[in-house]
Amino acid sequence: MIRSLRVVLALCATLTVSLAQAADPIERRICVFDLAGNVGPVMTAMKDWQTAALQWGLKAKLVAYTNEAIAAEDLKAGVCDASLITGLRGRQFNQYSGTIDSIGSLPTMDHMKVLLQVLSDPRSAQPMTSGDYEVLGVAPAGAAYIFVNDRKINSLAKAAGKKVAVLEFDETQAIMVAQVGATPVSSDITNFSTKFNNGVVDVIAAPLIAYEILELYKGLSPDGGIIDYPLMQLSIQLIGTKARFPEEIAQKSREYFYNTLDRVIEQLDREAEAVNEKWWVQIPDADKQEYEVMMQEARVQLQQQGFYNADMLNLQKRIRCKLEPSRAECT
Numbered sequence: 001m002i003r004s005l006r007v008v009l010a011l012c013a014t015l016t017v018s019l020a021q022a023a024d025p026i027e028r029r030i031c032v033f034d035l036a037g038n039v040g041p042v043m044t045a046m047k048d049w050q051t052a053a054l055q056w057g058l059k060a061k062l063v064a065y066t067n068e069a070i071a072a073e074d075l076k077a078g079v080c081d082a083s084l085i086t087g088l089r090g091r092q093f094n095q096y097s098g099t100i101d102s103i104g105s106l107p108t109m110d111h112m113k114v115l116l117q118v119l120s121d122p123r124s125a126q127p128m129t130s131g132d133y134e135v136l137g138v139a140p141a142g143a144a145y146i147f148v149n150d151r152k153i154n155s156l157a158k159a160a161g162k163k164v165a166v167l168e169f170d171e172t173q174a175i176m177v178a179q180v181g182a183t184p185v186s187s188d189i190t191n192f193s194t195k196f197n198n199g200v201v202d203v204i205a206a207p208l209i210a211y212e213i214l215e216l217y218k219g220l221s222p223d224g225g226i227i228d229y230p231l232m233q234l235s236i237q238l239i240g241t242k243a244r245f246p247e248e249i250a251q252k253s254r255e256y257f258y259n260t261l262d263r264v265i266e267q268l269d270r271e272a273e274a275v276n277e278k279w280w281v282q283i284p285d286a287d288k289q290e291y292e293v294m295m296q297e298a299r300v301q302l303q304q305q306g307f308y309n310a311d312m313l314n315l316q317k318r319i320r321c322k323l324e325p326s327r328a329e330c331t
Helices: 002-023 041-054 068-077 095-101 109-120 171-179 192-197 247-259 261-272 285-304 310-323
Strands: 026-033 058-065 082-086 133-148 163-167 183-187 203-207 225-227 232-241
Touching: 026 041, 026 068, 026 232, 041 058, 041 247, 041 261, 058 068, 068 082, 068 232, 095 133, 095 232, 095 310, 109 133, 109 232, 109 247, 109 261, 109 310, 133 247, 133 261, 163 171, 163 192, 171 183, 171 285, 183 192, 192 203, 232 247, 247 261, 285 310
Parallel strands: 026 058, 026 082, 163 183, 163 203
Antiparallel strands: 082 232, 133 203, 133 225, 133 232
């Protein structure tokens, strides 16, 4: 009986130690790119993620960055255990998830929702890891539209000779701009809007959430416009050093991002409502079909040149054909 009691006490002691260890969360530094800093909408959303992460055994210290390039470099340097950055800049860490933001691949938010559901599934975990890094979550940032300082620039032909801001770290943008006969002007997320507002460039691509935050109405005034045809669905991605996050936590984080998707979309819709309707420029259906063909050809070209991931492009095509089986590429 005494021996049995000792066994029970030993098991209880082991269980107590295990529970104590489980109760101690791992501490990690999460760097968050938000143009508005600590009070911005991205940081606000990440504070909810921070609260949820405690339940997974992760104690996250959130640090706001107003310069995305530094947030990415600090991830490489190990200053950040994970960084929340745009999918465009995140392509350097994971080409598969970085191809989410490929031109014309996701025509609407409905397409994006289906894709994010697939990526949050545990069966999609493998391609979310690349080298030393792992994608811990993906959220939409809204569609990118063309903003012009002269609404007469409403076709590819009329863009020839115009100055277009392109992100310096994304070679694909300069390639596409040059192909339509326009002049790419190297810029960054922190200054492309200033160049547009000051007339240094004639054209930029931006999500509608940037309209108020970056005061793009200044660059649109008095005769500019927003072409009512989305170029791509943008994303923001939480990318972490794989060795710093247990796989169980990484998967729970990806699922959290998807489960809060509707809340993010509601916020994007509210931001879009701030855009004055007078700025919208409608284009003929024939032009839209021309753009669709052009973007499809661009995706193939950029994949062949090593910028886009073929597996992600194939997944996006399957989603397009599922939602729109009458598309020419699907029949």
